[in-house]
Amino acid sequence: xxxxxxxxxxxxxxxxxxxxxxxxxxxxxxxxxxxxxxxxxxxxxxxxxxxxxxxxxxxxxxxxxxxxxxxxxxxxxxxxxxxxxxxxxxxxxxxxxxxxxxxxxxxxxxxxxxxxxxxxxxxxxxxxxxxxxxxxxxxxxxxxxxxxxxxxxxxxxxxxxxxxxxxxxxxxxxxxxxxxxxxxxxxxxxxxxxxxxxxxxxxxxxxxxxxxxxxxxxxxxxxxxxxxxxxxxxxxxxxxxx
Amino acid sequence: xxxxxxxxxxxxxxxxxxxxxxxxxxxxxxxxxxxxxxxxxxxxxxxxxxxxxxxxxxxxxxxxxxxxxxxxxxxxxxxxxxxxxxxxxxxxxxxxxxxxxxxxxxxxxxxxxxxxxxxxxxxxxxxxxxxxxxxxxxxxxxxxxxxxxxxxxxxxxxxxxxxxxxxxxxxxxxxxxxxxxxxxxxxxxxxxxxxxxxxxxxxxxxxxxxxxxxxxxxxxxxxxxxxxxxxxxxxxxxxxxxxxxxxxxxxxxxxxxxxxxxxxxxxxxxxxxxxxxxxxxxxxxxxxxxxxxxxxxxxxxxxxxxxxxxxxxxxxxxxxxxxxxxxxxxxxxxxxxxxxxxxxxxxxxxxxxxxxxxxxxxxxxxxxxxxxxxxxxxxxxxxxxxxxxxxxxxxxxxxxxxxxxxxxxxxxxxxxxxxxxxxxxxxxxxxxxxxxxxxxxxxxxxxxxxxxxxxxxxxxxxxxxxxxxxxxxxxxxxxxxxxxxxxxxxxxxxxxxxxxxxxxxxxxxxxxxxxxxxxxxxxxxxxxxxxxxx
Ligand code: HEM
Ligand SMILES: [Cu+2]
Ligand SMILES: [Cu+2]
Numbered sequence: 030x031x032x033x034x035x036x037x038x039x040x041x042x043x044x045x046x047x048x049x050x051x052x053x054x055x056x057x058x059x060x061x062x063x064x065x066x067x068x069x070x071x072x073x074x075x076x077x078x079x080x081x082x083x084x085x086x087x088x089x090x091x092x093x094x095x096x097x098x099x100x101x102x103x104x105x106x107x108x109x110x111x112x113x114x115x116x117x118x119x120x121x122x123x124x125x126x127x128x129x130x131x132x133x134x135x136x137x138x139x140x141x142x143x144x145x146x147x148x149x150x151x152x153x154x155x156x157x158x159x160x161x162x163x164x165x166x167x168x169x170x171x172x173x174x175x176x177x178x179x180x181x182x183x184x185x186x187x188x189x190x191x192x193x194x195x196x197x198x199x200x201x202x203x204x205x206x207x208x209x210x211x212x213x214x215x216x217x218x219x220x221x222x223x224x225x226x227x228x229x230x231x232x233x234x235x236x237x238x239x240x241x242x243x244x245x246x247x248x249x250x251x252x253x254x255x256x257x258x259x260x261x262x263x264x265x266x267x268x269x270x271x
Numbered sequence: 272x273x274x275x276x277x278x279x280x281x282x283x284x285x286x287x288x289x290x291x292x293x294x295x296x297x298x299x300x301x302x303x304x305x306x307x308x309x310x311x312x313x314x315x316x317x318x319x320x321x322x323x324x325x326x327x328x329x330x331x332x333x334x335x336x337x338x339x340x341x342x343x344x345x346x347x348x349x350x351x352x353x354x355x356x357x358x359x360x361x362x363x364x365x366x367x368x369x370x371x372x373x374x375x376x377x378x379x380x381x382x383x384x385x386x387x388x389x390x391x392x393x394x395x396x397x398x399x400x401x402x403x404x405x406x407x408x409x410x411x412x413x414x415x416x417x418x419x420x421x422x423x424x425x426x427x428x429x430x431x432x433x434x435x436x437x438x439x440x441x442x443x444x445x446x447x448x449x450x451x452x453x454x455x456x457x458x459x460x461x462x463x464x465x466x467x468x469x470x471x472x473x474x475x476x477x478x479x480x481x482x483x484x485x486x487x488x489x490x491x492x493x494x495x496x497x498x499x500x501x502x503x504x505x506x507x508x509x510x511x512x513x514x515x516x517x518x519x520x521x522x523x524x525x526x527x528x529x530x531x532x533x534x535x536x537x538x539x540x541x542x543x544x545x546x547x548x549x550x551x552x553x554x555x556x557x558x559x560x561x562x563x564x565x566x567x568x569x570x571x572x573x574x575x576x577x578x579x580x581x582x583x584x585x586x587x588x589x590x591x592x593x594x595x596x597x598x599x600x601x602x603x604x605x606x607x608x609x610x611x612x613x614x615x616x617x618x619x620x621x622x623x624x625x626x627x628x629x630x631x632x633x634x635x636x637x638x639x640x641x642x643x644x645x646x647x648x649x650x651x652x653x654x655x656x657x658x659x660x661x662x663x664x665x666x667x668x669x670x671x672x673x674x675x676x677x678x679x680x681x682x683x684x685x686x687x688x689x690x691x692x693x694x695x696x697x698x699x700x701x702x703x704x705x706x707x708x709x710x711x712x713x714x715x716x717x718x719x720x721x722x723x724x725x726x727x728x729x730x731x732x733x734x735x736x737x738x739x740x741x742x743x744x745x746x747x748x749x750x751x752x753x754x755x756x757x758x759x760x761x762x763x764x765x766x767x768x769x770x771x772x773x774x775x776x777x778x779x780x781x782x783x784x785x786x787x788x789x790x791x792x793x794x795x796x797x798x799x800x801x802x803x804x805x
Contacts, residue, residue: 215502
């Protein structure tokens with residue numbers, strides 16, 4: 030019990046530290062996510078280890094050794110009973126608020142779209158994604174033939190997606206960027222991400238949408254800004270994509 | 272079995288109003304649902320073993336087959352196995368016995384409940400017969416469920432039948448617990464299992480009607496041309512999801528609370544100990560009832576809900592750790608200074624300790640809005656809810672059958688075979704679900720049968736998971752056949768083989784006769800189902 034107390038007290042202090050923590054200059058939600066994930070794992074690991082070792086230790090220590098033996102678990106006094114409820118309750122709450130505060134900070138990064146973001150309209154339909162750029166260029170990717178450009182984005186600039194579905198609920202999931210948001214008819218939802226390196230990743234549908242749900246994915250290609258501008262201009266003239 | 276004195280008569284079972292027989296009928300139905308849904312799980316796992324079409328016909332139409340397996344697996348495991356296994360079988364068999372009552376308050380309504388449940392099971396099984404097989408998943412989200420060619424009515428009517436059955440059962444058991452306790456039995460003397468049922472049934476009574484309404488509107492939209500969920504005609508596309516989870520999150524407590532109750536009984540009896548801080552655990556259970564209705568948006572964290580509610584319900588969801596934590600401390604604390612005997616119910620009990628931690632703790636990142644924006648709808652979620660429901664709660668049903676087996680059947684369970692079954696089950700579930708946590712964090716979506724767009728190593732993890740599923744299947748075949756064998760050929764059981772202090776062991780015959788108690792039960796303020804040390 031003592032160990033739990035000290036661990037929880039440390040977590041409580043973490044909350045104070047958090048308030049002093051200044052926001053990073055260039056927001057990068059995926060990096061913040063990874064960082065928070067590590068913190069959460071440590072938190073869970075500590076709680077799990079405390080409970081599991083106590084439980085297993087007692088399981089081995091308190092085996093019955095003779096016939097007819099009975100347990101001698103404590104009959105708690107009123108004060109002890111309240112203490113054993115209220116103190117852990119506050120420790121759990123401290124951890125909850127600590128995690129909630131951290132989670133909220135990163136969440137704000139996820140929801141506040143940087144002003145310089147490139148905007149792309151995403152339309153989901155059973156079972157393709159199509160993308161429309163600010164200059165009217167539209168692209169799609171065909172998962173069967175693996176042709177088409179899919180989503181092309183410039184490295185180093187935030188990208189915001191404004192999304193809508195023409196039929197059922199879909200979800201645009203970018204595993205590398207640690208983000209997803211549903212698309213549905215009648216509403217426009219959004220998400221944004223920060224492409225950091227040149228290369229190809231994927232986005233894939235994460236809300237069940239029927240027969241070809243598993244195949245509803247698209248290439249996401251991050252290219253240098255100059256190449257992106259070039260590509261967009263070419264596409265505008267009806268030229269071939271990258 | 273049970274109360275039959277002059278051999279087996281089918282009509283006696285069909286027309287029975289005896290809560291013990293009704294409990295057994297629930298058990299048979301729910302194990303049948305578990306078996307068929309389990310076979311579906313194997314098909315799903317074989318298909319996922321490698322990317323591309325493994326056993327489905329081809330990559331273009333394969334989804335039509337796979338999605339029906341997945342629909343049936345999810346719907347039958349929850350509506351057909353866990354809820355009826357806990358609030359049908361265990362609640363029926365045990366509530367009157369534990370509170371010293373001769374039967375439930377309304378025995379004939381009880382009979383109606385069980386047959387409505389059986390009708391629900393039959394309707395669900397029609398899935399495999401109708402030409403337009405339902406493929407709406409157990410969640411049935413519109414607009415997909417309205418647009419698909421799959422049969423939606425079958426889903427809706429199954430929910431109606433089983434829902435109606437649960438509402439009747441809730442009223443029946445709540446009245447029974449409130450009014451039919453043995454004279455002298457105060458609220459703070461109740462078995463933890465009774466508290467688990469009491470709180471679960473309140474949740475069921477309040478929330479099932481919401482689900483029934485939600486799915487009925489689906490039916491109207493699909494077949495009668497209404498537009499409740501259709502935004503193009505003034506409806507709301509998210510309304511269904513909100514109503515569905517307003518019921519379905521609390522529904523996990525309808526499963527969780529009686530499951531915890533079962534493990535408290537096993538711990539107390541096998542450790543011959545009092546429940547550690549009994550009152551804190553009871554208030555924890557009541558606390559769950561109070562918060563259970565304010566957390567449903569954690570299933571809609573990335574569904575376009577307003578930001579403020581996504582954050583508000585992150586806080587309420589995280590706070591569930593308070594009542595659950597208190598219950599957990601009481602459970603673990605019951606071992607403290609106990610005198611523990613290890614037999615098959617206690618094997619499941621010790622496993623529960625680990626399963627509760629893994630299942631519970633992995634829920635914490637999912638409760639955090641921003642974490643869930645990546646982890647949601649991946650196989651991380653899939654592994655999380657299997658640990659807490661598919662394993663912890665399912666194990667509670669198996670443990671309940673093992674623990675009360677002598678009372679129900681009058682015979683002892685064959686321990687050796689049960690232990691082989693246990694180890695296969697326990698090892699198998701770990702082999703199945705740990706790989707899914709790992710690739711879930713790397714982005715493996717759930718409800719996918721092809722995953723060629725992902726790195727090739729995902730396939731290796733899926734293969735391991737499939738091997739695990741077959742280990743579980745072997746364990747379950749041994750477990751279930753051991754029940755059947757032991758029920759006919761096990762050694763005769765005494766009235767109280769575990770030396771328990773609880774009424775169903777101390778005051779009844781084995782198996783209990785009609786009316787349960789040879790003498791009326793009268794208790795005093797010192798009685799407790801857990802007073803071993805006095
Ligand atoms: C060890 C036995 C089991 C195995 C191997 C197993 C396996 C699976 C698999 C492979 C999926 C599909 C994952 C996906 O594609 O997203 C699944 C889904 C599911 N399982 Fe199980 N399962 C087992 C037991 C259970 C039990 C006992 C329950 C009871 C609650 C359960 C409830 C569910 C639910 C609710 C779903 C989600 C269905 C949906 O996505 O609509 N499973 N299971
Ligand atoms: Cu989709
Ligand atoms: Cu929930």
